[in-house]
Amino acid sequence: LAKTTQPISMDSYEGQEVNITCSHNNIATNDYITWYQQFPSQGPRFIIQGYKTKVTNEVASLFIPADRKSSTLSLPRVSLSDTAVYYCLVPDNNAGNMLTFGGGTRLMVKP
Amino acid sequence: GAGVSQTPSNKVTEKGKYVELRCDPISGHTALYWYRQSLGQGPEFLIYFQGTGAADDSGLPNDRFFAVRPEGSVSTLKIQRTERGDSAVYLCASSQGQGEKLFFGSGTQLSVL
Numbered sequence: 220l221a222k223t224t225q226p227i228s229m230d231s232y233e234g235q236e237v238n239i240t241c242s243h244n245n246i247a248t249n250d251y252i253t254w255y256q257q258f259p260s261q262g263p264r265f266i267i268q269g270y271k272t273k274v275t276n277e278v279a280s281l282f283i284p285a286d287r288k289s290s291t292l293s294l295p296r297v298s299l300s301d302t303a304v305y306y307c308l309v310p311d312n313n314a315g316n317m318l319t320f321g322g323g324t325r326l327m328v329k330p
Numbered sequence: 331g332a333g334v335s336q337t338p339s340n341k342v343t344e345k346g347k348y349v350e351l352r353c354d355p356i357s358g359h360t361a362l363y364w365y366r367q368s369l370g371q372g373p374e375f376l377i378y379f380q381g382t383g384a385a386d387d388s389g390l391p392n393d394r395f396f397a398v399r400p401e402g403s404v405s406t407l408k409i410q411r412t413e414r415g416d417s418a419v420y421l422c423a424s425s426q427g428q429g430e431k432l433f434f435g436s437g438t439q440l441s442v443l
Contacts, residue, residue, distance in 0.1 A: 251429075253431075255432075260436065260437075261434075261436050261437075262334070262421050262422075262423065262434025262435050262436055262437055263373065263421075263432070263434050264434065265431045265432065265433070268431070304372075306372055310429070317363075317375050317378060317386060317389075318375070318432065319375060320365075320372030320373045320374070320375075321372050322370075322371060322372050323372050
């Protein structure tokens with residue numbers, strides 16, 4: 220079973236900021252949190268990774284509170300092309316630290 | 331090309347047949363992963379190679395599934411006596427090592443009729 224829980228779907232409009240929160244209550248001390256994006260008919264694509272506090276790159280920001288039991292992916296000013304499935308992953312310590320995908324969050328950006 | 335390449339992109343076969351799916355990882359990546367994805371679900375881990383050896387094959391659903399990576403580069407996923415339930419997208423990913431960022435191919439859509 221995936222170790223993360225995230226909303227099944229979200230809707231937004233172009234130009235808005237989108238925040239997707241993921242819970243990972245059993246995250247281990249050394250685990251990083253990684254987010255992937257997947258478009259139809261493509262494999263997932265790495266977006267961002269973080270351990271604590273805040274990480275920002277050209278695509279997104281990742282906010283991680285002090286207890287690290289959740290994380291929030293923030294997409295600034297989304298466009299139609301951001302419509303995709305977003306996966307939050309932490310290593311599965313019961314499966315050799317493999318990255319186990321859950322169902323992800325289906326983000327629909329509307330005009 | 332610099333990305334992960336998977337062939338064929340689509341494979342249609344009949345129940346009971348044997349199929350091979352190929353993955354060409356990014357050059358220099360020592361880790362290679364196979365995942366399977368059904369419609370509307372996230373990718374499901376199948377097997378992980380570190381170099382030539384299968385470091386973790388705990389995700390293979392049964393003994394009809396087998397994968398090899400004889401020279402530590404290209405990998406082949408082999409499915410014997412295919413069943414309709416095997417229909418899915420089979421994704422391959424590579425990385426510089428375990429725990430490193432995964433780079434996925436576009437997958438092979440397998441349809442078992």
